[in-house]
Amino acid sequence: MTDPAATPDPTMEAIGDAVLLGREGDPEPARRALLALWRQIGVAGDPFHRCTLAHYLADLHEDPASALMWDVRALDAADALTDERAQQHHAGLRVAGFYPSLYLNIADNLRRLGAFEAAAEYIDRAEQHTSALPDDAYGTTVRSAVSEVRQAIDDRDPAPRASAPGAARSSA
Structure with a gap:
């Protein structure tokens, strides 16, 4: 919009x-x-x-x-x-507000590829930029996803997240 x-x-x-x-x-x-x-x-x-x-x-x-x-x-x-x-x-x-999501997405893909150390570096960057997120539903969604991906990285879990964009699509 x-x-x-x-x-x-x-x-x-x-x-x-x-x-x-x-x-x-x-x-x-x-x-x-x-x-x-x-x-x-x-x-x-x-x-x-x-x-x-x-x-x-x-x-x-x-x-x-x-x-x-x-x-x-x-x-x-x-x-x-x-x-x-x-x-x-x-x-x-504000461009600064783009970075948490951009870093999150890179971290999540690296995690799914099994590159956990690289994923941890990008999720660190996402966390460092979350203060630029608005205090609204979008900001809450990104902050929650950062937490989910951090946990998945810590658990060495490469499975796709149910809450990831496009996750509701069928894989058919």
Whole structure:
């Protein structure tokens, strides 16, 4: 959803449409739509578009190695993103608030791949950035997921989390 005062952004609208498609239970058309947008945006395109698209595309991959590739791309784009650019989409966005989720997702994929030491480094980073999260449902969700992933790392458990994005999808 965009800020009504923000400049219309057809790319963000297309990303949003693809995300909704994926949440309807059939990830393949959503993946195809996002990959087509990725080709349009390009690896050096608008960091806000790249970050958003890669973040959502990672959630559409059940394979942790594929998801990790997109999560790393989202993190890379966030590193090139400014608050000013993010606020063109929504006045309340701060890039610092993106990092807990980005680090969490990388940690979770590394954990699922059995790379527990690397996963622990990224979950540490996620924990260090949770103060940038809002005190709302989103912030609570990310903080809870950070706790769940920390516990799974400590337990050396590579199983997918039931609460992970896309976990409700069927694997058929």
